[in-house]
Amino acid sequence: MLVLSVLAARFPNSFDEDVVSLTQADSDFKGYGGLCSPETKEKSFLPVSGLRPREQLPKGLLDYALFLQVPYGSSDEFELSSETVIEQSLTFLPQSQHLETFGPDENPVEFVMNQLSSIYPPIYQEWSDKLSDTALVRFCLHGLGAHRLGVEMRDGKKLFVVKTNALSGLPVREGFERYGGDMYFDKDWKPVMIIDAGQGPLRQDGIQEMVTTKPGDAGWERAKFRFRSSVFTLVTLVDHLYDVHLQKSNLFVTAMREQMSSDHPVRRFMTPFMYRTITVNDNAFHNLLTKNGMAPRCFAFTENGFGLAVAAGPSLLLDGTEVPADAGGPILFRADYVDYLKSKGIDTAYWRQVSQLFQLYLRFVLAYLECYYPKKEDFANDPEMLAVVRQYFYQLETAGPNTLSQKVDFTMPQSSGKIDEKYMFYAMFLAEIMFWVTAGHEQAGAVEVYAQDASWCAFRWVDGATVGTKQSATATALLMSFTSQPMPKLLDDDWTHLFPTPPANSGKSPTAAFQKFQEELRVMADECDAYNAASSSRPFPENFPMYVNNPRILEVSVSL
Structure with missing residues (x-):
């Protein structure tokens, strides 16, 4: 720590960013290197010998009034924990705040890449147009806001909407604007207005000042920038860091490791989807979300405002659990949620592909289970599977302080006596987790293209600006680099060596089920590629x- 203090005194303006950059560049984790074939299983990153026994994991309790516990990286399997001394010391580094912004002739993308091109993750999304009204439609329909799209009736008309005003009441540091903006589109996807609760003063007298801006108004470009940046902040903090990392993947890997033996067929099946998850989430816990960590440094929130934003995470999610009971909620599984959204008038390419991928996962799960459970009742009554589900949903239900005295039972089907219902509930639960750690994480976390350009999306900006500060641009790009270490690919990697030998009376092959899964993935991938190749030939807004x-x-699996 003495060395860190001396360096901080020598480089007071950008020491924290410089150290994080050095940490990333010098990381001893250069990528997973590829999963193995069955012939090389003991030399792979997923050797069967690296599985640890069922055990209670040592954990730390997350700050911010949430009852979420995160296992320490030392308890990960395959001896993967690789946190460096510098990473462990990040929260002790001094913070500095600089409000210098970009001039009219300065390019934020060039600014970032001149500093970080050697460590910035590859960008596969193409956005030749980012700032127009047409690009705003794409941003909400096919981009970062696609999973947060809702509908609302206003003045007798149904409007599509993506909302961020939930963040508007949270305090920010001096010199920065608050977040906010609800973006409305008409039935033909023409922008109607942005209603922004974050532009006025932060009042405590019960009066909330709304600023409504429409296309053509003097403040339209500023309103769009504020909205895009608020979506970027909301998705990163709530949907990515809180939900995918510290809630869904964290609760599942903890329950699986604590309740399932290492030779259990389901644990073997889910192990690739939990690859490095404990290490990744421990890193998020200690280096990103903790007080004085990377995330609080990146956003404009005060310390209190950041804590309130994280604590509000459970109530800010749009994942099906927000659906009220009288509308069939809470909805737990993607296929059911897609049907619900369609009944509300939301039928988009994003959600159609979500449903397709979920069903593909479910078919793989069911084919695999047939190999080990010739009788459905054997799986429906499996005590270890029941223990995983019970622990996962109990901890999910009690994560927020508002649920401590008022429980919501998410697991009625699995507690019923009907074998078919329990069997399918368990199978869909596994497919749901597979979705969240793959495509769910990709939607909320693979934001390289957004983080690169502070004139498009920024985590913080000064009053009246339509671009983030230079310090914010650097910090955001560093956060993106820090959270983008490559993981095994879903398509064309092979982890069948993990599958245990099926019982003699099975007559089914898990390897054949895996091969069928890979074939279906390739078909869907080809369809997605063809959809993208033909995009310019389709009518607006598709x-x-x-x-x-x-x-x-x-x-x-999730990356960090």
């Missing part, structure tokens, strides 16, 4: 590519 559900670009 004339955009859709990237994040393509199996060809998906990784098998």
Whole structure:
């Protein structure tokens, strides 16, 4: 720590960014290197000998009034924990704040890449147009806001909407604007207005000032920038860091490791989808979301505002759990949620591909289960599977302080006595987790193209600006680099060596089920590629590519 203090005194303006850059460049994790074939299984990154026994994992409790516990990286399998001394010391580094912004002739992308091109992750999305009203439609329909699209009736008309005003009441540091903006489109996807609760003063008297801006108004470009940046912030903090990392993947890997023996067929099946997850989430816990970590440094929130934003995470999610009981909620599984959204008038390429991928995962799960459970009741009554589901949903239900005295039972089907219902509930639960750690993580976390350009999306900006500060541009790009280490690919990697030998009376081959799964992934990937190649030939608003559900670009587990 003495060395860090001396360096901080020598480089007071950018020490934290410089150290993180050095940490990333010097990381001893250069990528997973590829999964193995069955013939080389003991030399792979997933050797059977690297599986650890069922055990209680040592954990740390997350800050910010949430009852979420994160296992320490030292408990990960395959001896993967690789946190460096510098990474462990990040929260002790001094913070500095600089409000210098970009001039009219300065290019934020060039600014970032001149500093970080050697460590910035590859960008596969193409956005030749980012700032027009047409690009705004794409941003909400086929881009970062696609999973947050809703509908609302206003003045007797149905409008599509993506909302961020939930962040508008949270305090930010002096010199920066608050977040906010709900973007409305008409039935033909023409922009109607942005209603922004974050532009006025932050009042405590019960009066909330709204600023409505329409296309052609003097403040339209500023309103669009504020909205895009607020979506970027909301998705990164709530959907990516909180939900995918510290809630869904964290709760599942913890329950699986604590409740399932290492030779259990389901644990073997899900192991690739949990590859490095404990290490990744421990890193998020200690280096990103903790007080004085990378995330609080990146956003404009005050310390109190950041804590409130994270604590509000459970109530800000749009994943099906927000659906009220009288509308069939809470909805747990993607296929059911897609049907619900369609009944509300939301039928988009993004959600159609989500449903297709989920069904593909489910078929793989069911084919695999047939290999080990010739009788459905054997799986439906499996005590270890029941223990995983019970622990996962109990911890999910009690994550937020508002649920401590008012439980919502997410697991009615699995507690019923009907074998078919329990069997399918378990299978869909596994497919759901597979979706979230692959395509769900890709949608919320693979934001390289957005993070690169502070004139398009920024985590913080000064009053009246339509571009982030230079310090924000660097910090955001560093965060992106820090959270983009490559993981095994979903398509064309092979992890069948993990599958245990099926019982003699099975008559089914898990390897054949895996091969069928890979074949179906290739078919969907080809369809996604063809959809993107033909995007310009389709009429508006379907004339955009859709990237994040393509199996060809998906990784098998969450990255950091």
